[in-house]
Amino acid sequence: MRFGEGVEWGVHVCALLAAAPPDRGLSAKALAEFHELPPAYLAKHLQALARAGLLTTSRGPRGGYRLARPAGEISLWEVAEAIEGSGPAFRCTEIRQRGPCAASAKACIRPCGIAAAFAAAENAMRKVLEKITIADAAMQAASAADSRQMAAFRAWLVRAAT
């Protein structure tokens, strides 16, 4: 059970976009450069975020990505789901209905208890991630940075927005 690498990238990128001026998009190339990520592959995940409605895109020169909603209204769960897909983590294949002692189909109207347990666990995880927003992540990152890093960040922003 593991999250793909793209989830980490997606959250960091969204936090970066939250700190950028909202009237101006950041290109995939700039976003990749900021974290030294492979530009083409990051672009793939950015497309997934755009398809999910978390980012809006502008093409052409001075185009790029920006947050589709205020950062406080985008949860970490939405980002993870946009990149990883929306299926449940535990997929019950109903093996109780197979084999020599198969349960009758009538008895299987209620979901399998094991699947229900994992679904409850996944819900608990989802609830935590739904309560944490991109704004929270950006705030934490900003508070952890010293003045030197903040100055470097501002300088990078104006350069990336050229």
Next chain:
Amino acid sequence: MRFGEGVEWGVHVCALLAAAPPDRGLSAKALAEFHELPPAYLAKHLQALARAGLLTTSRGPRGGYRLARPAGEISLWEVAEAIEGSGPAFRCTEIRQRGPCAASAKACIRPCGIAAAFAAAENAMRKVLEKITIADAAMQAASAADSRQMAAFRAWLVRAAT
């Protein structure tokens, strides 16, 4: 983010072993037959469970697997971890330390806020799964079964223990 198929198999198999007589092991072949699972592949997961100390093995004729502990002391989390591995679901690669605005190593003594958020979410899921035991799963399965299925199960048990 998803659990492998082996986790489902492992939990079902452990629940089955919980219902079997504790003085007598069940072979991998019998366990596979019960759910119509590929025997060789299920054996692989059974080995993982044995390595993790959840099952004990006996070789030779009339050998097989049995629970190493009472079913009420084996949690679903332990089963999942034994099969999937113990690493964290979200692995922070510290991309904040890379790029033109890299955070200083000194500022990174405290863990990344994003990684902490995902770790908290994973802990929430783990806590739920730690509270649910194999005994609970076996009980639910038994209560969902009708009398016909219970009779078939008992008949299968004596045949598998031949």
Next chain:
DNA sequence: GCTGTTATACTCGGATAGAAGATGTCCGAGTCTTAACGG
């Protein structure tokens, strides 16, 4: 000087390879059973 047009460069978007992990299968090592054999 202003406006319309056109060429350009920059951006996203989906289609296309490669690597890693999960899935599935096989045969050898080990051991308990069992039955034959000798005492």
Next chain:
DNA sequence: CCGTTAAGACTCGGACATCTTCTATCCGAGTATAACAGC
């Protein structure tokens, strides 16, 4: 009739293929920009 022993069959254990998913990359489609020519 009993103890010993050796063969046999059954079991687990790890090494060996196959396949899906994740990772990584490239080139074409589309658009705002900016230069340029005409008025």
